[in-house]
Structures are given as C-alpha cells and as structure tokens.
Amino acid sequence: MSSREQILATIKKNQPPLVSLPEISQNTMSGLPDERVSKFAAVLEAIGGQVVPVDSWGAIATYVSKQFPLPARTINLVEELANDHPLAVLEKDPHQLESVTLALLKGHFAVAENGAVWITETHLGDRALPFICEHLALIVHANTIVPTMHDAYERIAAGRPYDFGTFIAGPSKTADIEQSLVLGAHGAKTLTLFLLSGASDA
Amino acid sequence: MKATAEPKTKDHAALAGTFNKDEARVDWHDKTLWFVRQKRDKAAWQLPDWEHLRETASQIKHNVLSNLHHYLEAFEKQAQQNGVTVHWAADAEEHNRIVHSIIHKTGITRVVKSKSMLTEECHLNDYLAAQGIDVVDTDLGERIVQLAGEPPSHIVLPCIHWKKEEIGQLFHKHLGTPEGNSDPQFLAAAARVHLRERFMTSPIAITGVNFAIAETGEIVVCTNEGNADLGVQLADVHIACMGIEKIIPQRKHLGVFLRLLARSATGQPITTYSSHFRKPRPGQHMHIVLVDNGRSERLGSADFRSALKCIRCGACMNTCPVYRRSGGHSYHYAIAGPIGSILAPGLDMKKNADLPFASTLCGSCSNVCPVKIDIHDQLYKWRQVLAKNGYVSETKKTGMKGMAFVLSSPGLYRFSGAVGRWFTRYLPFAVNNSLNPWYKQREMPQAPKESFGEWYRKNKKKS
Numbered sequence: 001m002s003s004r005e006q007i008l009a010t011i012k013k014n015q016p017p018l019v020s021l022p023e024i025s026q027n028t029m030s031g032l033p034d035e036r037v038s039k040f041a042a043v044l045e046a047i048g049g050q051v052v053p054v055d056s057w058g059a060i061a062t063y064v065s066k067q068f069p070l071p072a073r074t075i076n077l078v079e080e081l082a083n084d085h086p087l088a089v090l091e092k093d094p095h096q097l098e099s100v101t102l103a104l105l106k107g108h109f110a111v112a113e114n115g116a117v118w119i120t121e122t123h124l125g126d127r128a129l130p131f132i133c134e135h136l137a138l139i140v141h142a143n144t145i146v147p148t149m150h151d152a153y154e155r156i157a158a159g160r161p162y163d164f165g166t167f168i169a170g171p172s173k174t175a176d177i178e179q180s181l182v183l184g185a186h187g188a189k190t191l192t193l194f195l196l197s198g199a200s201d202a
Numbered sequence: 203m204k205a206t207a208e209p210k211t212k213d214h215a216a217l218a219g220t221f222n223k224d225e226a227r228v229d230w231h232d233k234t235l236w237f238v239r240q241k242r243d244k245a246a247w248q249l250p251d252w253e254h255l256r257e258t259a260s261q262i263k264h265n266v267l268s269n270l271h272h273y274l275e276a277f278e279k280q281a282q283q284n285g286v287t288v289h290w291a292a293d294a295e296e297h298n299r300i301v302h303s304i305i306h307k308t309g310i311t312r313v314v315k316s317k318s319m320l321t322e323e324c325h326l327n328d329y330l331a332a333q334g335i336d337v338v339d340t341d342l343g344e345r346i347v348q349l350a351g352e353p354p355s356h357i358v359l360p361c362i363h364w365k366k367e368e369i370g371q372l373f374h375k376h377l378g379t380p381e382g383n384s385d386p387q388f389l390a391a392a393a394r395v396h397l398r399e400r401f402m403t404s405p406i407a408i409t410g411v412n413f414a415i416a417e418t419g420e421i422v423v424c425t426n427e428g429n430a431d432l433g434v435q436l437a438d439v440h441i442a443c444m445g446i447e448k449i450i451p452q453r454k455h456l457g458v459f460l461r462l463l464a465r466s467a468t469g470q471p472i473t474t475y476s477s478h479f480r481k482p483r484p485g486q487h488m489h490i491v492l493v494d495n496g497r498s499e500r501l502g503s504a505d506f507r508s509a510l511k512c513i514r515c516g517a518c519m520n521t522c523p524v525y526r527r528s529g530g531h532s533y534h535y536a537i538a539g540p541i542g543s544i545l546a547p548g549l550d551m552k553k554n555a556d557l558p559f560a561s562t563l564c565g566s567c568s569n570v571c572p573v574k575i576d577i578h579d580q581l582y583k584w585r586q587v588l589a590k591n592g593y594v595s596e597t598k599k600t601g602m603k604g605m606a607f608v609l610s611s612p613g614l615y616r617f618s619g620a621v622g623r624w625f626t627r628y629l630p631f632a633v634n635n636s637l638n639p640w641y642k643q644r645e646m647p648q649a650p651k652e653s654f655g656e657w658y659r660k661n662k663k664k665s
Contacts, residue, residue, distance in 0.1 A: 004290035007446065007494045012271045012501030017266040019383055020262040021451060023459060026251055043471055095402055113249075113461075114471035127483055131428045131475075149472075150457040151339035157454065163284075163481035168461075169472045172428040176343035176359065178366045179234055181385035185342060186394060186401070187428025187475070 024151050031035035036112040036145045040197065044115030047061050047170040048183050049191040053142075057081055060139060060194050064104065065173070067192075072101035077125045078139060094128035103188075107168075108159065109144035110193075117151060117193070118171035120162035127164050131172075138168065140146035142197045211557035213577050215639075218528035231363060232526040236358070239520040241469025242570065246389045248460070259458050260574035263511035266449055267501060271418040273449045274492065280419025281373035281490055284481045289491045294324035295377070297443065297493045301326060301408065302333050302488055304441055310405050314397075315431035317341045318410025318422070318516055319357050320443050320493055322536035326408075337408070338400045340429040342393050349376045355530025357537055365531050370528060397429070398405050407433035411444035412513070413459060414490070417452040420480035421490065424463065424473040431477050440488045447510040459513060462572040466515040496549050509544050511573040515556050518567035518577055524560050540567035544580040547588065555593035558584035616655065623649040 002008070041051040054060050061084035068074055076085040085104065090097070105124065107117035115136050121127060130136050147154050152167070156165070172187030183189060208289030222228055246252045276287045277661035297320075305313060312640060313330070315321065315337050325347075330337050339348045347353065349372055359661075361369070370384030379392045409430045413422040421442055423430045434440045450459065464470040480490035489663035501507050517523045520540030530538035535546040535554060541562060548552035558581045567577040588594055608618050625632050626649040634641045652660075 002290070003292040003296060005290060007290055007492075007498055008274065010494075010498035011274070011446075014498060015270050016268050016501075016504070019261070019264040022258050022267045024258060024454060040239075047470065047474075056618065079619050098398075099403060101472075107503070111472075116472050116476070123482075126435075128432070129429040131435060137370065137440040147366060148457070149461050150454070153454045153457045155473055160482075162478070164477070164479060166431070166475055166477040167472065169476075172263075172474055174342045174390055175425050175468070176341070176346065176361055177364075177369055177389055179237065179359075180366070182387050182390040185390060185392065185427035185429070186340065186397060186432050 003077060008081070013071050013144045023179060024150060024170065025150060033143065033145075036147055037142050037173045037195070039147075040110055040112040040115060040145050041115065044170060044193055047115055048173060048181075049115060049170040049193050051195055053195045053197070055197050057196075060085075060196070061085060064102070064137065068102045072098055073190050075100050075125070075129065075133070076104040077123065078104055078106050080142055088125070090129075094126050094132070097126060097128055097132045100129070100133040102135045102137060102143075103129050105139070107138045107140045109146060109152070110140045111147075111154055111167070112145050113148045114169055116152075116167040118156065118165060118167055120160075120165035122162070124164075130166070130168060131187045135192070136171070137191045137192040137194065138169070139196055142195050145192070146184040208213075212534075214528070214532050214534070214560040215556065217532035217534065218524075218560070219534055219642065221529040228527055230365075231529060234362060235520045235526045238468060239570070242326060242466055242517055242520065243469075245465035245471065246351070249465075251618045255458060256463055256572055258576055259462055259513075260511065261448060261550045262455050263573050264508075266447070266451065267507060267510055269421045270446065270449065270501065271602075274446060276416040276420055277414055277449055280417070282613075284419045286419065286482065287489055289489060291491055291493045291495070293495050294493075294614045296494070297491055298326050298329040299492050301441055301443065302335070303329060303336055303641065304439065305330070305406055308439060310439075311335050312400070312404045312435040313337045313406045313408060314340050314400055314404040314429075314437070315408040316410065316425060316433055317360075318383055318408065318443055320410060320445050321408065322353065323445075323495065324443075324591075326443075327349055336399070338404070339517070340397050340398075340400065340433055341425070341427060342374065342429075343388060344370065345393060345491070347647055349373075353500040353531070355537065355538060356516060356519055361529070382524070398432075401436055403435065404436075405438045406441065406443045407437035407439070408443065410467060411442050411448050411490075412463070413450050413454070413456060414448050415451075415453050416443055416449055417478060422456060422460075422476060422478050424460075424476045426470075426474045428475055431475055434479070435483075440479070440482060440485060440486060441491065442489065443491045443493065446492050446494055447512075463515055466517040466572040493562060495635070501642050502546050506544065506548060506580055508575050508581060509541065509548070511575050511576075512541055513546075513573055513606065515572055517570040517572065521560060521566045521570050523564065523566070526591065533560065540581065541575070544577060546583050551588065551591060552592060555588050558582075558588065559598075579598055607662060616653070619653050623653070627651075636664060 057080040107119045108116045113152040171183045171191040172185045173183050174185035175181050290302045339345050346361040366384040373379040376380045411421045412424045464473045525539040535542050543557035546559045561581045563578050565578040
C-alpha cells in the first residue's frame with residue numbers, strides 16, 4: 001500500500017463523526033464609507049505604511065517625480081500614469097528586477113481593519129516585483145476599501161480567478177532582534193499608499 | 203551544521219534549571235514574552251467579535267478533523283489541476299527523502315527555506331546537509347539560530363532568547379560586521395544584504411504552509427519579512443511542506459483564520475504578506491508534500507485529537523508562566539511551550555514523558571488559543587496516560603502516594619501540618635535545602651503559628 005493510501009485509510013478509520021461547518025457571520029464594523037477610509041489609513045500608518053491621499057492621477061505622477069527623481073529605476077505598470085512615467089516592459093528573468101528602486105502598481109482593493117491591499121498577477125507584472133523592489137507604491141481607490149477580511153474574501157470570490165494573489169500590509173519588517181521593529185527586512189523598505197478619491201476602475 | 207534538536211540528554215526540569223541560573227536573563231526573557239502577550243490582548247480587544255471568531259475557527263477546525271479524508275482528496279485533485287505535483291509522506295523520514303529527491307533531480311545544491319515548523323519537526327536541514335545540500339534559513343530569527351547551530355526556541359520568534367549584543371557578536375563572526383555593533387537596525391540591514399545574495403542565487407525555495415484550501419487547491423503562506431515570497435518568486439522550483447491538518451475547507455474560511463493568526467501571534471492586525479499560491483508561474487515547478495508523521499493516528503484519540511487544530515501562532519507560549527521562565531530549549535522538541543508539550547508525547551512518549559509536567563495547569567494557554575484547543579486539559583490527561591504506561595519517575599510516584607495517604611486522613615493531615623509549620627519556623631534549613639526540589643528558585647513564606655482550622659476552633663468557642 002502506498003503512503004497515500006495508507007494515510008487516507010487511517011484517517012478514514014480514525015476521523016470522528018461529521019461535525020457541520022459553522023456559518024460565518026460578523027458584527028465588527030460595516031462602517032460608513034468615510035469611516036472605512038479613515039480606519040484603513042490609520043491602521044496602515046500604524047504598521048509603517050505611508051498614506052498619501054490624492055484626488056487625481058496627475059497628483060500621483062507629480063509626487064513620484066518629486067520623491068523618486070532620476071536616476072532611480074522606477075517600474076510603472078499603471079496605464080493612467082504612462083504620460084509622466086512610461087509603462088515598463090519587464091524582462092523575462094525576475095532576477096533583473098533586483099535593481100528596481102520603485103515599483104508603482106495598482107491594488108484591486110484594500111481592507112480597513114488591517115491596512116492590507118489585495119493584488120494579483122494581473123496587476124503585478126512579475127510576481128517577484130513587489131517583494132524585490134526597494135520601495136513599493138500601491139494605488140487604491142478609496143471607494144474600494146472593504147471593512148473586514150470576510151468582506152475581502154467575498155470580493156475575491158466575485159472577482160476574476162487568479163494564479164497568484166497576495167495581501168500586502170505595509171513595508172516588509174522584522175522584530176526578531178530583541179523585539180525591536182525594523183522596517184525593510186527582505187522585501188520593500190517602504191510602502192507608499194496612494195489613496196485615490198473618485199470613481200473606481202481598478 | 204547542527205540546525206535541529208539534539209538528542210535528548212536532560213529533562214525539562216534539568217534544562218530549565220540551567221536556564222534559571224542567570225536570573226537577570228530569565229526576567230528579561232519573561233518580560234519580553236509578556237510584552238508580546240499584551241500586544242495580543244490589545245489587538246484582540248479591538249474586535250468586538252473576537253470570541254465569536256475563536257468559536258467559529260474552532261468549529262471550522264472540528265469540521266476539518268471530522269472530514270479530513272474528503273478534504274485531502276479534494277485538495278489533491280484541485281492542486282493537481284492547478285499544475286502542482288502532490289506528494290504524500292507517512293513520516294518524517296519519507297518527507298525528507300521526497301524533498302531530497304526533488305532537489306537531487308535538478309542537480310542543484312543551493313536552497314533557501316522560509317519558516318516551516320514541519321521541516322523542524324522532521325529535521326529536514328540535518329538530512330539535507332548530510333546529502334550535501336546547502337540549505338539557508340531566510341527568516342532573520344531562524345538564520346540567527348542556524349548560524350549559531352541551534353534549533354529555534356519559539357515557533358514565531360525563533361531567537362527570542364538571544365540578546366542583541368550576542369547577535370552582533372555572531373554576525374561579526376559569520377557576516378563580518380564591525381565588532382561591538384549591536385544596533386538592531388544595522389544588524390537587520392546586514393542580514394538583508396547577506397540573504398539577498400542567497401535569494402538571487404538559489405534556484406530552489408522550500409516554504410511551509412499556513413493554510414491549504416481544499417476547495418481551490420491553493421496554499422497560503424504568511425510572513426512579515428517577505429522571505430518566503432522572495433525565495434519562491436526567484437526560484438525555478440517551489441517545494442511547500444505541510445502537515446495534513448493544515449487543510450481548511452473553503453477560501454472564505456481564510457477570512458476567519460487570517461483575522462486571528464497575526465493578532466494572536468504578535469498583536470499585528472495581519473502579517474505584512476499573506477500570499478496565495480494557486481498555480482506555479484509559467485516555467486516554474488511547484489510541489490506540495492503532505493506529511494502525516496503521527497497525525498492520522500492522533501485523529502483516532504478523542505482526548506488528544508483536537509491538538510491537530512493548532513495554527514502555530516505561538517500565543518500559548520507567550521502567555522505560559524513556565525515557558526517564559528524556562529526558555530524554549532528546555533522543551534527539547536521542535537515546538538516548545540504548552541502546545542509542544544501535548545504534541546511531543548504523541549510522537550515519542552518515552553522521550554517526551556517530562557513535557558506534560560512542565561506546566562502549572564493554570565489554563566492561560568487554553569484561554570488565549572485562537573482555535574480553542576483545551577491545552578491544559580490535555581496536559582493533565584497526558585499525565586494520566588504517562589503514569590499508566592510507567593513513564594513517571596519513582597520519586598514523583600512515591601511523593602504522590604505519600605501525599606494521597608496524608609490527605610486522606612484528617613488526623614494525619616493536621617499532625618503533618620503542625621510538624622511542617624514547626625520545622626519551617628524553627629529549623630528552616632531542615633526543609634529548605636538542596637535535597638528538596640520544591641525550594642529550587644523558590645523562597646517560602648514564613649509559616650503561621652497555627653493553621654486556619656486551629657484558629658477557627660479557638661475563635662468559635664469565644665463567640
């Protein structure tokens with residue numbers, strides 16, 4: 001008997017009578033849209049992210065030019081910013097991204113309770129990009145912020161299927177040395193979150 | 203490199219005794235972990251439905267255990283449809299062989315690994331090192347203990363027992379940082395540079411698995427550092443190793459578990475990265491190794507099966523008064539603390555017979571557990587099983603029998619109390635000496651002149 005068959009047979013023999021799955025319900029905060037935005041911004045700032053409220057794509061482009069002047073290597077994958085920051089064409093080998101100073105990407109939506117932004121390969125260009133870049137900037141429409149992770153997974157279920165998706169909440173960090181918080185462990189050292197007010201098309 | 207647990211030489215009490223010799227360090231260790239426990243409390247109290255969440259998580263896990271056969275088959279089918287190769291390992295040895303054979307086929311010897319308690323349980327690093335494979339642990343805390351030749355002392359905070367000055371010294375020796383520099387910011391930056399080079403040159407990445415979803419065949423890996431993702435996204439081969447109990451039924455259940463996991467572990471609202479790996483990227487190979495190693499047997503035990511609900515958050519360690527003052531290495535098992543103490547005897551009752559006794563049975567572990575495992579009840583039940591099977595020492599047995607004898611006779615009980623009070627008052631050295639283990643690291647309060655019973659009888663007559 002193979003290990004697979006053996007393991008499955010032992011489980012079948014040993015598993016207890018079926019216990020039904022609970023319903024998932026929540027009463028945390030459904031929250032008004034304004035409350036979601038302020039909660040999201042406050043939580044993200046608390047975990048080391050920098051929130052930049054903007055009301056136009058132009059404001060993002062200007063901010064990026066000012067904060068990351070050339071010769072910083074910026075990878076922009078956001079079409080709306082293409083006039084000021086040409087759309088990047090990525091090499092096939094993700095190792096080539098090691099020298100990227102700033103990656104500029106759109107998130108699908110964000111979660112108020114924990115400051116996380118959901119992003120999948122359709123917006124990532126290369127799966128390695130948000131992890132290997134030195135600085136990461138994500139753009140999220142204020143009206144896409146959902147209250148909790150339960151709402152997040154409802155939204156994910158309704159969206160397009162993905163091969164790889166990740167929640168990113170703030171910059172990479174570690175507290176492994178005597179519980180001292182250090183931002184920038186292996187991934188991005190900073191996270192700038194452009195919170196865009198106006199209609200959503202993300 | 204001897205990166206995993208040594209063969210056991212001393213029991214928990216002896217190892218804790220060694221740790222306790224440095225009182226200042228014990229206090230520091232205790233406070234650091236209590237600080238993490240307090241962060242957990244603050245995070246939990248911010249959610250009005252925290253207790254409801256714990257209950258829901260517990261019920262989902264009970265459903266998983268009662269339907270594991272179906273979920274594993276469903277998961278395997280989905281994962282295979284996603285282009286993932288699924289392997290089954292009956293025990294640690296088979297797991298290690300499978301991982302090695304995947305690596306061996308590529309001819310590559312440089313491997314990066316992110317945190318996985320399962321691979322610690324299986325002693326994978328030792329096995330691969332013996333086969334000439336160079337495995338580097340990429341979580342900062344795990345890298346620190348790996349450089350030091352130690353196993354992690356905590357499942358979430360692997361080097362919680364190390365002081366920054368010692369880490370500075372270790373990095374000076376291994377990474378060439380300036381001697382005497384112990385600034386966490388500086389040391390973490392040095393580790394980033396050191397490990398970035400490994401990420402860039404390791405075509406194989408091993409990761410653990412936090413959750414595996416039966417419905418979709420995807421796995422979720424959570425890190426703060428981004429080390430799992432950097433490893434996987436730059437590698438040609440991704441090997442994910444998981445215990446069979448990591449399965450959850452549907453993706454929407456992640457909403458429950460991701461709300462609980464980081465808040466319970468460190469007090470964060472969520473880890474920085476929660477990555478969902480469904481399909482390998484084009485050209486990449488992805489393997490998932492499903493490991494039993496005693497879990498399917500444990501499933502048959504009504505008393506002990508619920509330990510399989512564990513999501514490895516470490517909250518029970520941070521709150522445990524014994525763990526905080528005895529250190530993770532005193533448990534001589536890959537998973538320390540209360541949860542480790544109920545898991546370890548299931549794997550090897552003889553070797554781990556001491557661990558269920560490394561507890562005051564205060565119940566704090568069960569109270570913070572995000573999936574409501576009755577940890578302290580199981581510690582108590584393990585003691586019964588161990589005693590029945592003859593794994594309790596003669597001294598403990600004799601002591602217990604003596605106590606039962608005294609407590610069952612009121613006259614003898616009163617007499618012993620009076621004798622005890624007299625000795626502790628007038629001849630304290632007769633009991634407070636090295637022959638009496640109760641006095642180790644303890645100072646007893648001054649004994650009163652009379653017992654409550656004596657006082658009560660006297661005062662009752664007066665009124």
